[in-house]
Amino acid sequence: MWQIYQFPLCPFSRKIRLLMGEKGIAYDLVREDPWTPSEMFPNLNAAGTTPVVVNEEKKLVLADSRAIGEYFEETVDNSPMINGTAANRAEIRRLVALFDENFYHDVTGPLLMERMKKRIVYKQPPNSTVLRDAMKNAHGHLDYMDWLIDNRPWLAGSTMSLADLAAAAQISVADYLGGIDWKGHEQTRGWYSVFKSRPSFRPLLSERMDVIKPPAHYALVDG
Amino acid sequence: MWQIYQFPLCPFSRKIRLLMGEKGIAYDLVREDPWTPSEMFPNLNAAGTTPVVVNEEKKLVLADSRAIGEYFEETVDNSPMINGTAANRAEIRRLVALFDENFYHDVTGPLLMERMKKRIVYKQPPNSTVLRDAMKNAHGHLDYMDWLIDNRPWLAGSTMSLADLAAAAQISVADYLGGIDWKGHEQTRGWYSVFKSRPSFRPLLSERMDVIKPPAHYALVDG
Known part of the structure; x- marks a missing residue:
């Protein structure tokens, strides 16, 4: 196991x-x-x-x-998630890195510091300037995702890939911490809503982190 | 091309x-x-x-x-650098991430900020506390490399791999910027000296970055 x-x-x-x-x-x-x-x-x-x-x-x-x-x-052969030609696989890995590094650095990391670590570890209030910047940065990343989804069925190409999972993972944490404003991002919102209904995602959405509460829409499929 | x-x-x-x-x-x-x-x-x-x-x-x-x-x-099949069983390949990739992320965050990144960007971009002197911390962090990483090399012919196992290339790349930049004190790290120094004599490494060692000069030992194979 x-x-x-x-x-x-x-x-x-x-x-x-x-x-x-x-x-x-x-x-x-x-x-x-x-x-x-x-x-x-x-x-x-x-x-x-x-x-x-x-x-x-x-x-x-x-x-x-x-x-x-x-x-x-x-x-594990089933449900390949780094799939296709070498160029397709490079595109999947490029996007995984973009979400793991840039989205995390610009959005999820600052939100985790201000809304989770400061509360649980440092017993300090969040810095509102940092929170505002993180939410602004999130818009930039969602704009890029909207553009990808306008051009491809899934983020990295014609099938679901590890790039979609990496993006959904970062967004779900940022959304839990109140850092995602969905207004103006209908493409990404639609993509994320499909994701939230998948059996792989349901157990994550039902979990809670200690004293920190997510917004009401967080676990709703059409939220 | x-x-x-x-x-x-x-x-x-x-x-x-x-x-x-x-x-x-x-x-x-x-x-x-x-x-x-x-x-x-x-x-x-x-x-x-x-x-x-x-x-x-x-x-x-x-x-x-x-x-x-x-x-x-x-x-490209020749000179495989992410080689072996799935577990071997996971170990190579774990170490590549350790050098790309932790060594860069703790050592190379701060050195590049203080000794390169502050000089070329911001026209400011380096912060000596940050430099001292980066050199201290380098000792910790070199201790870990010494331990790996005591236990294996190459960093990730029995053959040269992308882990060795990732480590040599980070160390070469830190060494160029005067951030590596080799005292007490004979194992890693020996490993790096073998590396410096490889044809793939020679073109890098002969290059210079604008106004920034490396220490005298930088390009010497036994330096």
């Missing part, structure tokens, strides 16, 4: 949970908050990041969400 | 140049400074990062250094 070390609002763990859900790979969750790591966690991942995926029977410890994604893509 | 959009001290471009060098793929360099992007650069890469790799004959534009690495690994 696979175990995922994660916390409920980790967007990189959500990407891997969506991937494992789509591929039908069962897993148990182990709660791990990187800001107060358990004693053994640094031995599992020198980088100190979640998710870490462990399989005791296979004696495997996998770290780094992109390395984990490639591993499941290589070892 | 391939073109690489890059600047001489971009560690991610260096990783791709080392990979293309090892695989024997010819390329031309196009200078691109992400802090003053050329007019067309945002059209090549929405993320705004170097390297971008272009092939006009193939009508291909590839962005994100890990996506580019996977592309060349999939399309």
Whole structure:
């Protein structure tokens, strides 16, 4: 059995949970908050990041969400998520990096700092300027997604791919933290609404992170 | 013919140049400074990062250094650099991420800000506290590399891999900027010295970045 070390609002763990859900790979969750790591966690991942995926029977410890994604893509054939020609696969991976790095840096990361870590770890109020900038940055990223969806059925091309899962993971965390204003983004909103109804997504949407409450629309398919 | 959009001290471009060098793929360099992007650069890469790799004959534009690495690994068979079992490949990719993300965040990124961008872009002196912290962080990463090399012939296992290229790329930039103190790191120093003598590495070591001079030992194989 696979175990995922994660916390409920980790967007990189959500990407891997969506991937494992789509591929039908069962897993148990182990709660791990990187800001107060358990004693053994640094031995599992020198980088100190979640998710870490462990399989005791296979004696495997996998770290780094992109390395984990490639591993499941290589070892589990059903529901391929890094698919097509080498150029198609490069486009999928480019977009995964864009969401993992740029969207996270511009939107999800600042929201997690202001609305989660400051509340739970530092006992401080959020900085409203940082929150406003993160929401403004989100509009820029959603504009780019609207443009992609105007031109392709899915973000990276003709089929659902890891790029869609990476984007949905980041957006779901940003939306939980009240950072997404959907006005003017009908294309991406439609794409996300389809996503929210998938069986792989339902368990994530029903989870809550400690004292932090999501907005009313968060878990609604047409929200 | 391939073109690489890059600047001489971009560690991610260096990783791709080392990979293309090892695989024997010819390329031309196009200078691109992400802090003053050329007019067309945002059209090549929405993320705004170097390297971008272009092939006009193939009508291909590839962005994100890990996506580019996977592309060349999939399309050029010689000198495999993401090799072995799925678990071996996951270990290679975990280490590539550790150098691309953690080493860059802790060491190369701060050094580039203080010793390159502040000099060239902002016309400010470096912050000595940040420099000291980056050099201290470098010791921590080199300790981890010493430990890996004590246990394996190459960083990720029994053969040279993209993990070694990613590490050498980051270290070469940090070393150019005077951020590496080799004392107490004989294992990693020996590994790096072997690397510096490789034909793929020589062109990088002979380049200079504008007004910034590297230390005397920088380009010496036993330096």
